[in-house]
Amino acid sequence: MSQIRHILSHTPTGLGQIPKPLMLLERGVKAIIVAMIVLGLHRVFIANINWDEFYFLSLVHLYQNGDLTAPLQTIHVHLFGWLPLVSDNEIHQIFAARVFMWCLSLGSCWMIYDISRKFCSREAALFPVLFYLGFSYVADHVLSFRADPLCAFLFLASLHLLLGKDRSRIHMVISAIFMSAAIMVSIKSIFYLATIGPVLLTLSLMEPVKRGAELRGFVFIIAGVLASFVLFQWHSSTLTNATATEAGAAMMSAGSKTLLSGPFFPQAYFIVRALAENGIIWLFIFSGLWKAGHDAWRGDNRHRSLILLSFALPLLSLVIYRNAFPYFFVFLMPAVVILGGISADLLITRLRQSASRIPAAIFGGTLMLISASLVTSHFKKLPDQTIAQREVVAAIHGMYGEPVPYLDRNSMMSSFPKAGFYMSGWGMENYRARKSAIMEDLMRREQPRFLIANSCALNISMASNTSDATCQHRLLDRDFHILRANFVHHWGPIYVIGKTFDIGVPGVPQSFQIFVSGIYTLEAAAPVSIDGVVYQPGDRVRLDQAPHNIAATGGPTRAELRLGDRLYKPNTPPTAEPLYYRF
Incomplete structure (x- = not known):
């Protein structure tokens, strides 16, 4: 020593x-x-x-x-x-x-x-x-x-x-526990073993008494394995339906994607x-x-x-x-x-x-x-870069007193239940590889109330899924058009469940489908008939997940149904600053 x-x-x-x-x-x-x-x-x-x-x-x-x-x-x-x-x-x-x-x-x-x-x-x-x-x-x-x-x-x-x-030996045990905890936080911590392993081996070779050195190295390895097992089992026991089999499959998938895919x-x-x-x-x-x-x-x-x-x-x-x-x-x-x-x-x-x-x-x-x-x-980054994010989060909390399901890229409203998958580059690649539209089924099943366009894939203000040539990861065309047809713009990057109609000949109904049940607010310049009942602009309409029809009662008009009871909307326009900055 x-x-x-x-x-x-x-x-x-x-x-x-x-x-x-x-x-x-x-x-x-x-x-x-x-x-x-x-x-x-x-x-x-x-x-x-x-x-x-x-x-x-x-x-x-x-x-x-x-x-x-x-x-x-x-x-x-x-x-x-x-x-x-x-x-x-x-x-x-x-x-x-x-x-x-x-x-x-x-x-x-x-x-x-x-x-x-x-x-x-x-x-x-x-x-x-x-x-x-x-x-x-x-x-x-x-x-x-x-x-x-x-x-x-x-x-x-x-x-x-x-x-x-x-x-x-106690220091070896504590050191191993720290290393195991790092791996539990992120699997990529195995890269640290490229340093820890040689350091442990070199220190062992430096020991004049080889048996003591080998024992300390053995203590570190055993303590690391046991700590990883105990931490994994303890953490898993606190979760819902967590299994070692699924965790192993997820680890293999992550390793293949992050290390062997490019x-x-x-x-x-x-x-x-x-x-x-x-x-x-x-x-x-x-x-x-x-x-x-x-x-x-x-x-x-x-x-x-x-x-x-x-x-x-x-x-x-x-x-x-x-x-x-x-x-x-x-x-x-x-x-x-x-x-x-x-x-x-x-x-x-x-x-x-x-x-x-x-x-x-x-x-x-x-x-x-x-x-x-x-x-x-x-000084280059001195201006507050969180202004747009503060505005959006505050606006949504003002719109909904309690957490409701929603769609976005990355769980920006972290306390709200996110519908759909995590839309990272990896997630979008897997989604595109399956070549199967998911949004209609997702909306019926998870009932999202709003959408945050915090990814180019979710920018449904575009006329086409290919309008933004710089967008590397796009939704499938059917999914893009499902979202575009079932959300209306609310404020900034926030869209809420709704429908927009250009109603032509009075008395001739247009049929439409509702995927998300709830109370909708009618926004129109004139009264309209919904499922045979006449509603005035500003009225609330209960619509369930089913087919419905809408018709004009007078001349041609434009009408909009917005999910929510006169949802809050900020009085000021959103900042021009982006939600996210590039690296």
Whole structure:
């Protein structure tokens, strides 16, 4: 054990009085990190809420309503069960969840720093934290309410215990539990095993007493398997009709779709952007990676170098992982950036030992570039990007006092029961592959009251399903026309169940079909006859799921039936801002 502590402890060379440039450097890095943390807290309340944040929240409400059946990647519902107590408004609930993620990010940053301290000096260990928070994709998504920040925290907690001074069996057990919890939060956490496995193996090889090392490794593996089993069984027992068979099938399907369904580097565009936007950070990381590889090849403190090399292995997931979108880098980078600290440590050592201005110039340029990127990005995204989302959520809560079924892409009204499937890119691909229209049956069965056009596929204001050439995932033509014929525009992107009629010859009825039963409000310029009964404009009409007919009582007129008893509609027009912003 003492040998491991020696290998994983870093003693900077040239100790003594700290040079003034080094003191200024340390203060500058700390100041930028603090600024990033403070600005991040501000971004919690103005950054556009991505569609999968609403979906992540909807799982919490599904669980609390007793409707959650999927045990995989839903264990977070227990951690966030308090969110509905914060507010009835989904926007406020997500803000509260983001503040929680902000607190987690503080813990993640501390663990990145403390792990880095095992490999480099105090000053250099600040740089991995700077690089993590300063990485463009991480800065944008580290506080998002999704699995990635939570998985990153759990992975770092597991790694931190593995590399700790006291590697007792109880620490191995706790580390394994953290890793199992990360996998329960998201299956993609298996990518972390590319680091955890080699670290565990290398630490075992470093032990002078092989039997003790093997035993600790065995304890970690057994504890991890048992923790995964216990967490899965416990979580499943709290759900409705959850089965291991269905969970296994879902896991196989997810693995096939996300790992084996596309070419190498399926998200090459976002990878290239990550390289271009964070060039100086990658330069430090790859320099540290080269140093670790060089030391391992030469045999200089090989065990330490092998551990450092393992920190980069999760990067290989970019070769095959379909969902390597910008938010994935929050998950991907926590250990990778530690390699940047190795490069920083080499420059700091040179700065300590000589009067060379080159290291100072490199550090100065790095801090200026990261600071400029931070300021530019923050001011570029400074306007509140949640205005449209706030308006829509408030309008729907004003329309309906209690949750009612609805249609949308991603469960934006997370506390309401969503009808239909989760319309992600993956979901839409599966839907299109089946080539079977579903909307008429879905409307009859689930009785949705309104629709949010928060996807181009649901933009039923278009005359045709192919009007928007940029829409990558469209509904089948029959489904599009079913929705277009059975919803009327209400406000902004909100449509409600209804029918529109252009009635011609008086007394000649038009037949129509109602899929969703309820009280409808008549909107017309003149009285009309519905099923032989004359109704005045503004009257309420009870219509059941059946065929009906409507006719004019005077001259030609336009009439509209809208489901609801004089539904609330905001007095002001909606903002021109989009509901969702692109990555």
